[in-house]
Amino acid sequence: MANMVGQVLESHDITFHVDELPPERLRHNKALHITVQYEDYFITRILIDGGSSLNICPLVTLKKLGKRLHEIKDGAINVKAFDGSQRSTIGEISLCLQIGSTWFDVDFQVIDVPASYNLLLGRPWIHAAGAVASTLHQVVKFEWNQ
Numbered sequence: 001m002a003n004m005v006g007q008v009l010e011s012h013d014i015t016f017h018v019d020e021l022p023p024e025r026l027r028h029n030k031a032l033h034i035t036v037q038y039e040d041y042f043i044t045r046i047l048i049d050g051g052s053s054l055n056i057c058p059l060v061t062l063k064k065l066g067k068r069l070h071e072i073k074d075g076a077i078n079v080k081a082f083d084g085s086q087r088s089t090i091g092e093i094s095l096c097l098q099i100g101s102t103w104f105d106v107d108f109q110v111i112d113v114p115a116s117y118n119l120l121l122g123r124p125w126i127h128a129a130g131a132v133a134s135t136l137h138q139v140v141k142f143e144w145n146q
Contacts, residue, residue, distance in 0.1 A: 020139060028138075032047070032048040033045050033047055034046045038097050047119070047121070049120055050122070051122075052120055054079060054109045055120060057119055058112070079111070087113060094108070095108060
């Protein structure tokens with residue numbers, strides 16, 4: 001019985017392999033960006049950031065998706081940016097995103113700041129999805145029910 005349990009657990013291990021490395025191999029310093037789908041839109045430059053305690057949606061991205069300010073739920077909070085400055089969010093919005101072949105309802109804090117990403121998926125999404133990100137391999141992996 002112990003061998004069967006071990007085999008089942010092993011089949012669900014998330015691993016990364018040398019053959020999954022980007023062409024630069026170990027010589028890159030890239031942040032991890034992915035592409036997701038929202039309705040009929042493909043959104044590029046989604047930053048996966050395990051250092052962020054929030055999922056962030058810049059206001060400009062929300063507008064590009066055709067969302068209006070009245071769709072943002074009240075509940076502005078103060079957040080600390082990576083540079084230590086304090087900013088206030090506009091509120092929260094939930095977006096249903098297809099990541100890989102799985103759909104996720106993701107709650108984002110909306111903030112009106114210039115950003116180098118279109119969305120930021122932080123620890124709330126990473127943990128809810130059971131995702132494991134590898135900036136080295138430039139990939140995020142998670143289990144899903146097929």
